[in-house]
């Protein structure tokens with residue numbers, strides 16, 4: 001039986017989950033896999049804090065070197081979060097030839113090249129299943145099970161907080177701010193929700209997924225990002241009337257030799273498998289050249305779902321004779337800043353003769369044709385009416401330009417939401 005000493009960087013929510021899972025399942029894992037793991041040291045900020053697991057006080061330390069410089073520690077598990085000092089510690093561990101298992105999408109996405117180079121240079125293992133979608137084995141699927149395919153597209157609901165908010169806005173017609181406040185009370189959203197609701201968290205994960213899908217590094221800075229803060233109940237309701245459900249999607253596609261990477265509110269047809277993914281669940285919908293379309297669904301966060309991915313990576317790392325690094329070669333050069341989509345456009349328009357022909361004429365001038373249209377009442381005081389359009393597939397830039405050329409006095413409060421999964 002091989003015995004491996006491991007070191008933790010962090011012992012909060014996720015670290016405690018890993019400690020508990022190793023306690024519950026360690027004996028059986030050792031029997032099944034022929035390798036046993038002992039947590040030798042765990043780095044924390046505060047030695048006095050009460051822990052959510054029964055980690056012995058004597059293995060806790062607030063000195064990073066106790067983990068990073070201990071020659072007996074062969075595998076470092078990082079779940080301290082944030083870009084720094086986590087990324088520097090990961091690089092230090094790899095440079096000492098230690099294997100690193102991490103849940104940290106932010107450190108990986110922001111320091112990808114430095115982390116991969118350190119792993120390559122020192123022949124160290126790097127495992128990061130838990131960094132994207134918690135328990136869902138999407139990293140393993142992309143790097144192992146689907147490697148025979150050319151990946152055409154990846155579309156995911158990869159942030160549980162925003163999916164919870166949009167699901168409740170959709171089922172209850174509630175306003176964004178009210179649902180966010182509720183999510184914060186329930187501990188489903190952080191006191192500062194920016195990383196989730198503005199799409200940063202999803203962008204980190206998409207950078208990792210797209211790099212694996214297309215075998216070239218897709219920097220997080222190149223991900224187009226729009227959050228959900230401007231979504232209104234009226235948009236959600238109008239979408240429903242068109243048979244569409246609103247999600248925050250992370251989309252990576254290869255079209256005409258260019259890579260698209262974008263995170264934004266997106267309508268999907270009610271019948272699309274992603275439409276039924278509700279509450280804090282995650283799902284990733286992959287289209288591969290040989291496998292066709294498939295969906296991975298499950299819990300994308302939480303202590304035990306994330307510990308499931310981390311401990312599985314730990315076992316894989318512990319059993320590996322040779323570590324395989326991600327098959328990502330060089331930088332993605334052709335990242336698209338324009339793309340085609342179906343568009344949902346809602347606007348407040350003066351209810352007077354000629355407005356409709358002005359709007360359709362301006363769209364047509366830029367090659368955008370209308371597939372369907374609905375008028376939502378007329379305000380008797382202002383004389384304005386809500387007009388909602390679905391376009392045929394059109395270019396992002398063309399839609400934006402057409403809307404910007406419309407007279408602001410006649411047309412205002414314009415919402416533009418892309419629609420996927422519909423031609």
Ligand SMILES: NC(=O)c1ccc[n+]([C@@H]2O[C@H](COP(=O)([O-])OP(=O)(O)OC[C@H]3O[C@@H](n4cnc5c(N)ncnc54)[C@H](OP(=O)(O)O)[C@@H]3O)[C@@H](O)[C@H]2O)c1
Nearest residue numbers: 010011012013014044045046079080081103104301302306
């Ligand atoms: N929460 C989830 O559901 C989830 C899911 C997937 C991935 N992740 C990722 O997992 C990681 C950890 O998340 P978490 O929820 O477990 O966070 P957490 O509860 O805040 O735990 C962070 C741990 O790291 C320690 N720590 C932080 N900064 C430190 C520093 N500079 N020096 C020493 N120790 C430090 C903290 O020490 P103290 O305890 O003393 O404060 C704590 O034990 C993040 O990268 C997150 O993105 C989380």
